[in-house]
Amino acid sequence: MPRPSDLAAIIEQGDTEHWVSRAACGDLPLDRLDMFFVDAGRSLSKEAAALCRTCPVRTECLDHAETRDIAGGYFGGVSPSKRRADRRHDQAATD
Numbered sequence: 001m002p003r004p005s006d007l008a009a010i011i012e013q014g015d016t017e018h019w020v021s022r023a024a025c026g027d028l029p030l031d032r033l034d035m036f037f038v039d040a041g042r043s044l045s046k047e048a049a050a051l052c053r054t055c056p057v058r059t060e061c062l063d064h065a066e067t068r069d070i071a072g073g074y075f076g077g078v079s080p081s082k083r084r085a086d087r088r089h090d091q092a093a094t095d
């Protein structure tokens with residue numbers, strides 16, 4: 001089986017969630033997906049931010065990270081630190 005070269009190929013080969021097939025970043029080669037994982041203190045590139053801003057599955061992407069407690073990377077255009085802050089805020093509201 002050939003190695004998948006982008007998200008669309010992974011989706012075809014696996015049982016990845018359906019929303020990924022509509023992702024704005026879905027046609028990017030796998031080696032470009034690291035643009036969504038930036039070092040602490042650095043911002044998302046303009047290109048990546050624009051993809052997330054126009055992505056039709058932003059909500060699903062963010063939910064994916066939040067429900068799985070994914071620590072790194074921008075999901076739904078939201079930084080890891082913002083997700084942590086939101087989680088703390090939500091937790092404080094329920095305490």
Ligand code: SF4
Pocket residue numbers: 023024025026036051052053055056057058061062074075076077
């Ligand atoms: S919100 Fe951004 S990272 Fe998430 S699927 Fe869309 S383009 Fe990709």
